[in-house]
Amino acid sequence: MPTEEKSAADQLRESLSRRQKHACEVLGEDEIARADAFCEGYKGFLNACKTERECTDWFLVRARERGFAPYEEGKIYAPGSKIYLDNRGKSAIFAVLGKQSLEKGLRIAAAHVDSPRLDLKPNPLYEDKNLALAKTHYYGGIKKYQWAAIPLTLHGVVCKKDGSTVRVSIGEAPGEPKFCVTDLLPHLGKEQADRKLSEGVKGEELNIVVGSRPLMLDGKAEGFKLHILRILNDTYGIVEEDLVSAELEAVPAFEACDIGLDRGLIGAYGHDDRVCAYPCMEALFSCESPEFTSVVVLADKEEIGSTGNTGLDTNFLYDFVTGLALAQGVNPRRALRSTKCLSADVNAGMDPTWAGVLDPNNAGYMGQGVVLTKYTGSRGKSGSSDASAEYLAWLRRVLDGADVLWQAGELGKVDEGGGGTVALYLAKLNLDVADLGVPILSMHAPFELAAKTDIAMMEQACKAFFGAE
Ligand code: MN
Ligand code: MN
Numbered sequence: 001m002p003t004e005e006k007s008a009a010d011q012l013r014e015s016l017s018r019r020q021k022h023a024c025e026v027l028g029e030d031e032i033a034r035a036d037a038f039c040e041g042y043k044g045f046l047n048a049c050k051t052e053r054e055c056t057d058w059f060l061v062r063a064r065e066r067g068f069a070p071y072e073e074g075k076i077y078a079p080g081s082k083i084y085l086d087n088r089g090k091s092a093i094f095a096v097l098g099k100q101s102l103e104k105g106l107r108i109a110a111a112h113v114d115s116p117r118l119d120l121k122p123n124p125l126y127e128d129k130n131l132a133l134a135k136t137h138y139y140g141g142i143k144k145y146q147w148a149a150i151p152l153t154l155h156g157v158v159c160k161k162d163g164s165t166v167r168v169s170i171g172e173a174p175g176e177p178k179f180c181v182t183d184l185l186p187h188l189g190k191e192q193a194d195r196k197l198s199e200g201v202k203g204e205e206l207n208i209v210v211g212s213r214p215l216m217l218d219g220k221a222e223g224f225k226l227h228i229l230r231i232l233n234d235t236y237g238i239v240e241e242d243l244v245s246a247e248l249e250a251v252p253a254f255e256a257c258d259i260g261l262d263r264g265l266i267g268a269y270g271h272d273d274r275v276c277a278y279p280c281m282e283a284l285f286s287c288e289s290p291e292f293t294s295v296v297v298l299a300d301k302e303e304i305g306s307t308g309n310t311g312l313d314t315n316f317l318y319d320f321v322t323g324l325a326l327a328q329g330v331n332p333r334r335a336l337r338s339t340k341c342l343s344a345d346v347n348a349g350m351d352p353t354w355a356g357v358l359d360p361n362n363a364g365y366m367g368q369g370v371v372l373t374k375y376t377g378s379r380g381k382s383g384s385s386d387a388s389a390e391y392l393a394w395l396r397r398v399l400d401g402a403d404v405l406w407q408a409g410e411l412g413k414v415d416e417g418g419g420g421t422v423a424l425y426l427a428k429l430n431l432d433v434a435d436l437g438v439p440i441l442s443m444h445a446p447f448e449l450a451a452k453t454d455i456a457m458m459e460q461a462c463k464a465f466f467g468a469e
Helices: 008-016 029-048 052-065 224-236 240-245 271-285 316-327 332-337 352-357 389-401 423-427 452-467
Strands: 082-087 091-096 106-112 117-128 131-139 152-159 165-170 208-211 246-252 257-259 265-268 293-299 340-344 370-373 406-408 432-437 439-441 448-451
Touching (some): 029 265, 052 091, 091 316, 106 316, 106 452, 117 152, 117 208, 117 240, 131 224, 131 246, 208 224, 240 246, 265 452, 271 293, 271 432, 271 439, 271 448, 316 332, 340 452, 370 389, 370 452, 389 432, 389 452, 448 452
Parallel strands (some): 106 340, 340 432, 370 406
Antiparallel strands (some): 082 091, 117 131, 117 246, 152 165, 152 246, 257 265, 265 448, 370 432
8 A cells, every 4th residue: 555645546647647757857956967067068069169070070089089099991899999980071980899799789879960051152252342242052951031140150171272171260269250141121121021931031142241341452442352362362371263172161150158047058059960969979988898889970961961971871881880890700781780779869849939830749848858759751751760669669768777868759740841860871771770869949040959958868868878788
């Protein structure tokens, strides 16, 4: 007999139904403090890394500091060996070798480190009506109007014909100039206000102001664009044609900061998907001698469909696993077939202001932990890899076994829209994969929100996943 009298209905409710709890209900004060401290490190990472190249570099540097060595094909690695494979400086694989043979499969968590942004066109520079400007082509799914009238910084590389590469980062250090796409004043915005929201600012209107003073030579104004070209040449030794072989990305200048009086949220550019990449890597860094070979893949190009040789729809992960397996004398196909994978990516958080597009019973709520997503896609699950019930049951066991707060959701109401992750490209390798990640508000906006306890839960989830039988 229970010591307190509970009604039969309450007893049934307790044993039969799932009540989703908020992190603050289940975590002690010290655990919340630990989550907050973890997020201070994450904020530092966000402020230092705003592009796929910068994120890749950041983790390569830290991996080397922790004893990770470049992967050598054909080498037989002992359990506990730490290795990495840098894929063109834009994506990378990090692995800690397990005690078990690869025949038993791997544990792979994949997160992407590219985020929506404005890329400079191959011939970006022009001048018009006393301004120097740069043409852009947006990258990923953005609401274009959100990118006007906010401060931007410029990151990337310019590769010269002589084979040398100039790294560019302008606007992040204190006192450095920034950039901006202009918007129309409301006083004269009558025609613009009548446009559809998707065309409020059009793609060809995403022009970045890069200068406003002409080059003065012998008391004569010689051009606004020429002035910018001369500054670029003085600073980086580049000429206009070098911009053809460049990847220059304009990103929001905002620093990551706490949001709300209780400081429960972090506002930042690029949570999607660094909010999963960072916890995955921190979890791997704490992995000393895992049972199964544990791997984190940092992918590029997810925001444009995982295409290209740095996206996950290429062979670099397959080649890596194949190489490791063959070195152990294991059939790579067998290694992959037994592999368990997390597609670590964000999901839409429940937003009271925009609640109408989400199914309240099947959405991720802020502060309720990581979101387990069986399928993404659109319409009738089109384009989804749709994880198996068996695999989700295994994941539930792993997460509950490590006291990870998790919730199950999907991306919006049926037929409301949709989206995808890297899951289907992983599934292609004939392994088990499901989506797990942090719920986000204002996803793909220049400034996104995530809850600190969810971010810390993501690390806990990855740790549990890497160690799991
Ligand atoms: Mn994502
Ligand atoms: Mn995204």
